[in-house]
Amino acid sequence: MKYFIKRTGFMALTLFAVCALTFFLMNVIPGGTAELILKHTFVGLEESVTEEQLSQISSRYNLDDPLYLQFFRWIREAFVTGDIGTSYVFKKPVLYLLALRLPATIQLAGTSMALAAVAGVSLGIYSALQENRTSDHILRIITLFGVSMPGFWVALILILIFSLKLKLVPVLGYGSLENLLLPAAALSLHSAAAVMRVTRTSMLETLGQEYIRFAKAKGLPIWRIISRHAFKNAMLPVVTVIGFQMGSLLGGTVVIEKIFAWPGIGSLLVDSISARDLPVVQGCVLAIVTMFLLVNFLVDILYTRLDPRIRYG
Amino acid sequence: MEANLQKSLSKKRYAFCFDSTFAFFRDRPFCPLISPYDPNAIDLGNKNLSPSGEHLLGTDYLGRDLLSRILIGARTSLSIAFGVVLISLLIGTALGCAAGYYGGIVDESASRVIDIFLSFPGIIFALAIMGVLGSGVFNLIFALSIVQWAKYARVMRGQVLSLKKQEFVLSAVTSGADDFHIILKHIVPNAIAPLLVLATIDFGHVILSIATLSFLGIGLPADVPEWGAMLSAGKEFMRTAPYQTIFPGLAITSFVVIFSILGDGMRDILDPNHEEGEIY
Numbered sequence: 001m002k003y004f005i006k007r008t009g010f011m012a013l014t015l016f017a018v019c020a021l022t023f024f025l026m027n028v029i030p031g032g033t034a035e036l037i038l039k040h041t042f043v044g045l046e047e048s049v050t051e052e053q054l055s056q057i058s059s060r061y062n063l064d065d066p067l068y069l070q071f072f073r074w075i076r077e078a079f080v081t082g083d084i085g086t087s088y089v090f091k092k093p094v095l096y097l098l099a100l101r102l103p104a105t106i107q108l109a110g111t112s113m114a115l116a117a118v119a120g121v122s123l124g125i126y127s128a129l130q131e132n133r134t135s136d137h138i139l140r141i142i143t144l145f146g147v148s149m150p151g152f153w154v155a156l157i158l159i160l161i162f163s164l165k166l167k168l169v170p171v172l173g174y175g176s177l178e179n180l181l182l183p184a185a186a187l188s189l190h191s192a193a194a195v196m197r198v199t200r201t202s203m204l205e206t207l208g209q210e211y212i213r214f215a216k217a218k219g220l221p222i223w224r225i226i227s228r229h230a231f232k233n234a235m236l237p238v239v240t241v242i243g244f245q246m247g248s249l250l251g252g253t254v255v256i257e258k259i260f261a262w263p264g265i266g267s268l269l270v271d272s273i274s275a276r277d278l279p280v281v282q283g284c285v286l287a288i289v290t291m292f293l294l295v296n297f298l299v300d301i302l303y304t305r306l307d308p309r310i311r312y313g
Numbered sequence: 314m315e316a317n318l319q320k321s322l323s324k325k326r327y328a329f330c331f332d333s334t335f336a337f338f339r340d341r342p343f344c345p346l347i348s349p350y351d352p353n354a355i356d357l358g359n360k361n362l363s364p365s366g367e368h369l370l371g372t373d374y375l376g377r378d379l380l381s382r383i384l385i386g387a388r389t390s391l392s393i394a395f396g397v398v399l400i401s402l403l404i405g406t407a408l409g410c411a412a413g414y415y416g417g418i419v420d421e422s423a424s425r426v427i428d429i430f431l432s433f434p435g436i437i438f439a440l441a442i443m444g445v446l447g448s449g450v451f452n453l454i455f456a457l458s459i460v461q462w463a464k465y466a467r468v469m470r471g472q473v474l475s476l477k478k479q480e481f482v483l484s485a486v487t488s489g490a491d492d493f494h495i496i497l498k499h500i501v502p503n504a505i506a507p508l509l510v511l512a513t514i515d516f517g518h519v520i521l522s523i524a525t526l527s528f529l530g531i532g533l534p535a536d537v538p539e540w541g542a543m544l545s546a547g548k549e550f551m552r553t554a555p556y557q558t559i560f561p562g563l564a565i566t567s568f569v570v571i572f573s574i575l576g577d578g579m580r581d582i583l584d585p586n587h588e589e590g591e592i593y
C-alpha cells in the first residue's frame with residue numbers, strides 16, 4: 001500500500017514535470033505566441049498585422065505576464081475546468097480533439113501490444129527450447145533485424161507487398177479489421193522482437209535451474225514443466241520489457257498513424273506540428289505521456305503481484 | 314585490453330562491421346567506382362530510373378543517383394548521431410558523477426530528474442522540440458540529446474556508487490586529492506566502459522530516430538541527403554519505383570545492425586566477464 005502511494009506520487013510528479021517542460025517549450029518559440037495566434041487568425045493576411053493587434057492579443061491572452069504565472073494559470077484551468085487550451089486551427093478545445101482521436105490510438109496500440117506480447121512470448125519460449133538448433137538461429141536473426149528495422153520502413157514494405165502487389169488489403173482506411181492488420185503488424189514487429197529476445201534469455205536461465213532439472217528427473221512431461229514451473233518464473237523480466245516497450249510502441253504510433261492516415265493522436269500530433277498548432281501539440285504530447293505512465297504504473301503493480309518477494313519501500 | 318581488442322577483431326563479424334563503418338569516414342576510395350555521380354546533381358531527363366548498370370540503384374524523382382545519395386546519407390546520419398551520442402555522454406557523465414560522488418541532496422534531486430527523463434517516450438518529446446524549433450542539423454542534435462542523456466547519467470551514477478567505496482578511491486581521498494582530481498583521474502577512467510558500450514549500441518537507435526524525424530518532414534531540411542527524407546520522397550513513387558523505398562530502408566537497417574554487433578564487440582573488449590548473451 002505504501003508502495004502504491006509512493007508510485008502514484010511519482011507518476012503525478014512526472015506528469016507535472018512533463019506539463020512544465022512542454023509548456024515552457026511551447027512558449028519559447030521564435031516570434032512569440034501572440035504573433036503565432038495572429039498568423040492563424042488572419043491566414044493569408046500576415047503582412048497587414050500591426051503592432052496594435054499584437055498587443056491586443058497579448059493582453060487578451062495575458063501573454064505579458066511572467067511565464068511561471070501563465071503556467072500556473074494554465075495548470076489551474078486544466079484541473080478546475082479540464083481546459084488545456086484551444087486549437088488555433090480548429091478553434092475547438094484541445095481536450096475535445098484528443099477525446100475524438102483517442103479511441104483510434106488505443107485500438108492500434110492495444111492490438112499491437114497484444115500481438116507483440118503473444119508472438120514474442122510464444123516464439124521466445126520456442127526458441128529457448130530449440131536452443132542452438134536451426135530454428136533458433138533463424139528466429140534470432142529475425143529478432144536482430146526486427147529490432148533494427150525502422151517501423152515506418154516495415155510499414156511501407158508491408159503496403160508494397162500486401163496492398164500494391166498482392167492486393168489483399170486496402171492501403172488506407174479506418175474502421176474494419178482488415179484496415180487494422182497492416183498498421184498493427186508494422187507497429188508490433190519491433191516490440192515482438194524485443195519481447196522475444198528477453199523471453200528467450202530468461203527462459204534459458206530458468207530452464208538451467210536446479211528445480212527444473214529435478215522436475216525433469218521426476219519424469220514430468222516437458223509441457224508441464226514449462227507451464228507449471230518455468231513459465232511463471234521466467235515471466236518477470238518479460239513483464240518489465242513489455243511495459244518498457246509500450247514507450248517505443250507509443251512513439252511508433254506517430255509515424256505509423258501518419259503513413260496509414262490512421263485518425264489517432266499520433267497523426268494529429270504530426271499534423272499540428274506542421275500547422276504550428278502548438279496547444280494541440282502540447283495536448284498530444286501530454287496524452288501520449290499519460291498513457292505511457294498509466295501502462296507502466298499497471299505493470300509495476302502487476303510486478304508486485306507476480307513476485308511476492310518484491311515489496312518496495 | 315589490447316589482447317581483448319585483438320581477440321575481438323579476429324572475430325570476423327566484428328572486424329567486418331568495424332571496417333565497413335569506418336570506410337565511410339576514410340577517403341572512400343571505392344565510392345567513385347560504383348557511384349561516380351554528384352549526390353545533389355539534378356538530372357530531370359533521367360528521373361525515376363530503375364536500377365541499371367549506369368545507375369546501380371536507379372535515380373530518384375529529380376534524377377539524382379540513388380546510390381550516391383545513400384552513401385553520402387551515411388555521412389549525414391553518422392555525423393549527427395556522433396554529435397548526439399557525444400553530447401549525451403558528456404552530460405550523462407557529468408551529472409552521473411555528481412550524483413553518485415556527492416550523494417545526499419545532490420543525488421536525490423539529480424536522480425529525480427533522471428527518473429523523469431527516463432519515464433516518458435523520448436521520440437515524442439523530440440518531435441515536440443523539433444516542432445517548436447523547426448528543422449535543422451543543430452536543432453536535431455539538441456532535441457535528440459535532450460531525450461538521450463538520462464540513460465548515460467543513470468549508468469554512470471551506478472558505476473560511481475560502486476567505485477566510491479573501493480580502496481584506490483578511498484586512498485586518494487585520504488591522501489588529500491581534491492574531488493575534481495579524484496573524479497577525473499580515478500573514477501571516470503574506471504567507470505566509462507559500460508557507457509562506451511551503451512554509446513555504441515545507442516548509435517543505432519539515434520540513427521533510427523533521425524530517420525524517423527526526417528521521414529515525418531521535421532528533421533532536416535528537404536535538400537539534405539538523409540535516409541529518412543529519401544524514404545519519405547520515395548514513397549510517393551511506390552507503385553512505379555518501389556526500389557526508392559526499399560534501398561534507403563536497407564541502408565538504415567544495416568547500420569543499426571552493424572552498431573548492435575559493434576556494441577557486442579565493445580563489450581567483449583571492455584568487459585570480458587559479462588554474463589549477458591550476445592545479441593546474436
